[in-house]
Amino acid sequence: MQNEQLVDLKETGLSEEELFAHYDNNLYESEKVTAPRYSYWKSVFRVFFKKKLNIVFLVFLAIVIIFAYIYPLITGYFFNAEVMYNINAADNTAKHLLPADAIQKFGFSLRWILGTGDVGQSTFDALWYGSSISVSLAFMCAIINMTIGILLGAIWGFSKKVDIVMTEVYNVIGNIPYTLIIMVFVQILSPSFWTMVFALTVTGWLAIAYFIRTQVIVIRDREYNLASRCLGTSIFRLTIKNILPFMTSVIVTLAAAEIPSYISYEVYLSYIGLGISDMTLGRIIQQTQSFMAVPQWGFEYWSPIIMSSIITIILYVVGQNLGDASDPKTHM
C-alpha cells in the first residue's frame, strides 16, 4: 500500500534547492573501511615474487626447462638419439676429452663445454637429453600419484568406513619392500619409460593418500566445518570451499618434494641395475661410474651427478617457496 503514498516531485511545486540537501565530504564518514579486494592466486604470486631469490630460481628453472625440452630439438637428440649419441664413435681422438681439449678440437661451442664421453659424444648434449627424460618421468609420476593420492586421500579422510579398510591396506602394502614391487614390474614388463611410470605409481600413491587423509581429518572436524555442516552445506561444497583452500599449500609443498624424489629414485634404480632402457640421468650415471677411478675421466662421471643435483635442487626450492606462498597465512 506504500506505493500510493508516492508523489510526483513536479506536482509538489517545490524548487530543487528545497527538495535536495547538499551532502558535505566529511572526515568521519571517510574513515569507514570496506574489505580490500582479495584474489587468492594474485596474492600467491605477489608473495612469491617479493623474494628476490625466488626470481633467481625461477630463471634457473626456465633455463632447465628450455635446455631439457628445446635444446635436444636443436641438437637432434629428440629425433634420433642413437645416431646423435654415436656420431663421433669412429673417431678415436674424440673420446674421453676434457672440456679444454674438446673445445680445442672442435672449436668453441656450447656443446663441448663439458667435454666428451666414451664414444666421443658431447656430454652436454647427452646430459640434457637424459634430463628431459628424467624430468618427464618425474612429472608424469607426480601427476598420476598426486591425482590418485589426493582424490582417494580425501575420500579416505571423510568416510570412516573407508578409513578402516584403507588403513589396513596401507599397513600391509607399506610392509612390502618398495624396491621389490618396482623390480617385479620391471621384470614382468619390458624395462621402458611407461613400465617405470607404472612401477613407481602402482603403490606410490598410497603414501600421498595417507598424508592427505591425515590432513583432511585434522581440518574436517574444525569448528567452522562443523558449523558449515550444521547449516546444511553439501560435502562437495564443503570440500571445494572449506577444505581445498587449506590444502593448496600442503599439496604444492608435497608436490615440490615428490618431483625431485622421483628423479632420485630413478637414479638409484639405475645404479643398482634396475633402470630402464631409455637414456636417463640415472642410466648415464650408471654407465659412467667406472670412469670415476680413471684420473682424466672423472669429469664425465661428476657431470651427470652434479647435473641431477642442480635440477633436483632447483625443482625443490621453487616448489617449496611456491608452497609457502600459497599458504594464505603468509598473504597478510
Add this chain to the structure above:
Amino acid sequence: MSKYLIKRIIRGLISVVIVVMAVMLLVYNAVDKTKIFMMDPLIQKKNNNDKISYRYQCWEDYGYLNYVPYSDWLSEEVEKGNIDAATRDEAVKIGKTAEEDSELVAKYVKQFTEYYESQGYIVGRLDPVLQSNKSLAKGGSQRIFAYKNVPIIVRMFKYFTGIVSIDNIHYAKGEVEGKRGLTFTLHDPAYGGEKFSPAIMGNGTKYRYLLYFDNKFPYIHQNLITISLGVSYTINKGIDVWDTMIQPQGSIVKTQTIYPTGFVEDSANDMHTLKYSEGSRDLGGLFTKTRYTDDYTIAVTEKNGLSKMGYSFIIGIIASLIAYMLGIPIGLLMSRYQDKWFDKIGTAYIIFIIAVPSLAYIFMFRAIGIMNGWPITFDGSPTAYILPIVSLALPSIGGLMRWSRRYLIDQKNSDYVKFARSGGLSEGEIFRKHILKNAMIIIVHGIPGTILGSLVGAIITERVYTVPGTGGMLVNAIMAYDNSAIVGVAMFYALLSVTSLILGDVLMATIDPRISFTSKGR
C-alpha cells in the same frame, strides 16, 4: 594396554602373512618362469629333451612345481618293495612312441599315469628327437614325466610351518649309532672332557649340541630351535637366508680342535655345530673315520669376520647414534635462532639432503673421504668403517634436524608456551622443561625403527663401499630370480617393520602418560 598390544601383534602378524602372500604371488605367478634361465650357463649346454627335463628339474628346485620323472617313480617303487630291481631295469626301457612300448613297459606306464593323474598331475611324454640319419640327436632320448604346479595356499602353509623348527630325537631317519635320546653333561667333550662346561647333547637329533657354552658372545648358545626363512637356490646355494645373514664371513680361523674320536688337529671346524647327515661318515672315507664316531660330521667353519647382519648392524647403529647426537641438538639450535644465519645454513643443508639424489651425495662424501686418505673399499679395519658410517649418518642428521626443528618451532608458538612465558618463566626454563619434553615424544617414536632398520642394511652405501652386509641381499636375490630367498628377505623386512612400529608406539606411550591406547581411558 596389554589387550591392545595383543591385538596389535595379531594384526601385525596377519599383515606379515598377507605380505608374504603378495610377494609369493608376485615372484611365482607374475614373473614369467622361463626368465630364471636367463643367467643360467648350464642350460646352454643342454639340448632337445634334455633341456626340457632340465627346465622342469629347475622349476621344482625353485619351488614352482612338483616334478616326477618316470624312472624316479620306478626307483621309488623298488624302494617301497612293490617291484624288484630286475623288473625296474626292464620297465625303464620305454619305446620311441607309446605304440612301441613292450607289454611290461606299457603296464607300468599306465600305472604311473593313473597314479599321478589321480593326484592332479599332468603326465607328459616326449618322443625322441632324431637327426636326419635317423640316429638319436644329442640329449634327444625319449622320456615320460609328471608335473603339478604348487598352489599358493600349499606353498604358504609349507613356508609358515617350516619357519620355526624344534629339534627332536626322531629327526635322523636312518639307523643311528647308539641309543636315541638327550644327554646332559657337565664336562663338554669338545673341550677334552675335563674342563667344566655344561652342555646338552642329542643323539638322533639334527644337531649334536642342543645347548652349550663357549667363549663367544653371548657365551651360551642353542641349536634346539632353528629358524629358516627359505633356502636360497642361486645366491648362496643350499643355505638358508637366515643363516646367510647370521653366519660369519671372512677367512677361516684354525684353532686346536678335539674331534669326537679324540683326534686333535688345528682346524676351523666348530665341533659345537655338528649336524647329522645320513651315511656321511662312510662316504668321507678314512678322513671322517679317524675324526668322527658317527654320522654327525657337518660342521660350520669358524671365520674371523662378522656376519652380514653384524656388519650392517654395527654400521647402522653407530650411524644412527651419531645422527641422534648431532641431528637433534642442531635442530634445537636452529629453532632457537630461527631465521638467523645458523638456521639458514642448516636449512640449506636440509634442502641439499632432501633434494639431491642419495647416490650423488654418497659419491660426494666418498670423494671427500678419498681426499682425507680413508679407505674406500671395506676390509674390516677400523678406518674402513668411517666412510660408510658418515655416508649413512649425514642424511639421517639432515632428516632429524628437519623434524626436530619443525616440532620445536611448532611447540614454541603454542598457547601453553605463551602462558608459561607470561607466567614469568625464563626462556631456558621453558625450553628445557616444556618445549623439549613435548617435542621429543614424536622423535622417540622413530628410535625402534632406526635400531631394527639397521639390521636391514643400506643398499647404496654398502654397494658403494663394498660392505658385505645385508643391504644387497634383496637386490641380488631378485636379479638371480632366487624366489625362496626373495620371499625370505621380504618376510624378514616385513616382520622388522611391523615390530618397530609396535615398539615405537609402546615407547611413546611409556614416555608420555597422556597417550593411551585404550579407548576407555579418554
